Amino acid sequence: MVQGTANWNTGQTQEWLQQYVDDWVAFYRKHTDDGEVASYIPVLAKADPNDLGISIIGKSGMTVRSGDTETPFTMQSISKVISFIVACMERGVSYMLDRVDVEPSGEAFNSIMHLEMNQVQKPFNPLINAGAITVSSILPGKTSDIRLESIFRLLEQLLGYRPALNVDVYESERDSSMRNRAIGYYLLETGFLESDLNVTLETYFKQCSIDVTIDDLARIGMVLANDGMDVKKGEEIIPRQIARIAKVLMLTCGMYDASGKFATYVGIPAKSGVSGGIVAAVPPRVRDEAMPFTDGCGIGVYGPALGDKGNSIAGIRLLRHIANQWDLSIF
Numbered sequence: 001m002v003q004g005t006a007n008w009n010t011g012q013t014q015e016w017l018q019q020y021v022d023d024w025v026a027f028y029r030k031h032t033d034d035g036e037v038a039s040y041i042p043v044l045a046k047a048d049p050n051d052l053g054i055s056i057i058g059k060s061g062m063t064v065r066s067g068d069t070e071t072p073f074t075m076q077s078i079s080k081v082i083s084f085i086v087a088c089m090e091r092g093v094s095y096m097l098d099r100v101d102v103e104p105s106g107e108a109f110n111s112i113m114h115l116e117m118n119q120v121q122k123p124f125n126p127l128i129n130a131g132a133i134t135v136s137s138i139l140p141g142k143t144s145d146i147r148l149e150s151i152f153r154l155l156e157q158l159l160g161y162r163p164a165l166n167v168d169v170y171e172s173e174r175d176s177s178m179r180n181r182a183i184g185y186y187l188l189e190t191g192f193l194e195s196d197l198n199v200t201l202e203t204y205f206k207q208c209s210i211d212v213t214i215d216d217l218a219r220i221g222m223v224l225a226n227d228g229m230d231v232k233k234g235e236e237i238i239p240r241q242i243a244r245i246a247k248v249l250m251l252t253c254g255m256y257d258a259s260g261k262f263a264t265y266v267g268i269p270a271k272s273g274v275s276g277g278i279v280a281a282v283p284p285r286v287r288d289e290a291m292p293f294t295d296g297c298g299i300g301v302y303g304p305a306l307g308d309k310g311n312s313i314a315g316i317r318l319l320r321h322i323a324n325q326w327d328l329s330i331f
Contacts, residue, residue, distance in 0.1 A: 017064050017292055021322075025052055025067040028318040035305030035313035038274040043172035047073070047276065047304035052314050054302075054322075055214040057222045059231050059284070059295040065215070072211045073302055074169045076273030079151070079207040080132040081246055081254075082220075086150050087135050088242045099192070100126045100134055102245070104253050104260070122192065127253045127271065130183050130192075136207065137193040137200040144202035151207055157237050158223055158230075159216050170209035177205065208273075214300035217279040221298025224250075224269070224281035247281055251330075255316075258309040266320045267329025268299075272311040276304030280319065282328050292326050 029052045039045040053067035075082075088096050103124050123131035141147040148165075156162045181201065188197050223230055224247055228238030238246075250269035255262040262270065270280040280299040287294050299322075303315035323329055 014062055014064065018066070020325075021054065021056070021064050021066045024318060024321055025054060028052060028314045028321070029067070031314040031317050032303060032305040035303075035307050037276070037304045038306060038310075041169070041173050041176055041274070043169045044074075044275055044304070049305040051276070052303040052318070053214050054315075054318060055218040055300045056293070056297050057215075057218040057299075058293045058297045059222070059226065061232060063215075063218075068302060069214055071302060072166075072213055073275040073277055073304070074166050074208060074273070075210045075212055075277065076208045076275045077127065077129075077132070078212075078217065078271050078273040078277055078279050079210060080127050080135070081250065081271050081279070082151055082154060083132065083135050083139065083207055084126040084249070085238055085242055085246055086154050087138050088245070089154075089239065090140050090150060091138060093241060093245065096126075096135070096138070098122075099138065099194075100131045102249060102252075123187075125249060125253045127249055128256070129180055130187060133180065133184055133200060133204050134187060134192050136204040137187075137195045139203060142199070144199050144206055147199070147203045148206050151210075154237070155210070158220050159212075160219075163216065164211050165206060166209045166211045170206050173209060174202070174205045177201075180204070212277070214277070214302045217277060217300025218298040219300075221279045221281040221300065222296070223298070225283050225296040225298055227283075247283075250281065255311050256309050258307075258311055258316075262311075262316065266316070266323045267331045268319070268323055269330070270299075270319070272315075274306060274310050276302050276306065276312045276315065278302075278312055278315050278319065283330060285327070285330070287327060289327075293328070297328075 032050050037047045037049050051068040053069045056064045125131050126135050139147040184201050187193050227240045228243035247269040250271045254271040268280045272278045278301040282297045284296040301315040303312035307313040
């Protein structure tokens with residue numbers, strides 16, 4: 001079934017879709033052997049590399065879930081999308097884009113080399129570490145906990161509950177992230193940071209350490225897919241302009257220096273994190289043939305075995321397969 005092309009005209013019941021997704025998750029779970037869990041943050045190294053799960057939530061509320069769906073994990077770099085949205089809502093889009101660019105870097109997410117070599121006037125984008133740390137310096141509040149509160153408020157609106165900070169991951173990340181401290185000092189020296197370095201880094205480490213599930217990511221993706229609207233509540237949570245900018249950044253920069261290949265072969269706005277999570281936002285599409293979720297959907301994926309670019313290796317392959325089978329690409 002995984003290798004073939006499904007006949008979507010035979011009826012799109014939830015049970016029917018569920019069987020396909022169950023089969024695909026079982027098939028791609030074998031691909032976890034091709035990756036390794038993140039070990040440079042010691043607590044993340046404890047994750048089960050064989051885990052793989054997916055949650056898909058449609059505009060109508062139909063949900064298809066499969067695999068390791070109950071495992072919590074930390075947002076890591078997925079939080080960069082949320083912090084950028086919050087900063088835009090608090091300080092304004094023009095203010096933020098004057099301080100962080102929207103261009104792909106073509107370098108690893110934790111690179112410092114591109115800043116020095118290109119003598120940039122601002123970090124390339126808010127989804128690499130240099131840009132995200134800059135964004136964390138702009139969030140309102142004198143302490144990291146106050147700054148984090150604005151992120152929690154938005155997440156509570158998106159998820160319907162207040163997620164928890166994983167203290168063990170935060171402390172592990174805080175104590176082991178020498179590269180991020182080096183990036184922070186460079187940003188401080190060049191005048192990019194707008195607040196105290198230690199408060200900025202504490203904020204960044206804490207936002208990365210917020211626990212979520214794949215259902216949470218699918219809900220976030222669903223709101224972004226609908227330009228910031230919570231369709232179920234009929235409420236705009238994120239202003240349309242900001243939601244659209246976030247989706248563009250996810251498409252062009254969301255998978256680090258593998259973003260171009262992901263856009264080519266999957267074609268969905270998405271953001272990954274080194275804990276193995278991926279959030280994807282599939283906007284409504286116009287298709288002549290019958291296809292699942294043509295009115296859009298949010299997708300959450302978890303697979304902690306990473307490839308060499310820092311993305312979930314089985315998760316990306318699973319997303320690519322589903323995108324091709326269901327014609328989810330926005331192109």
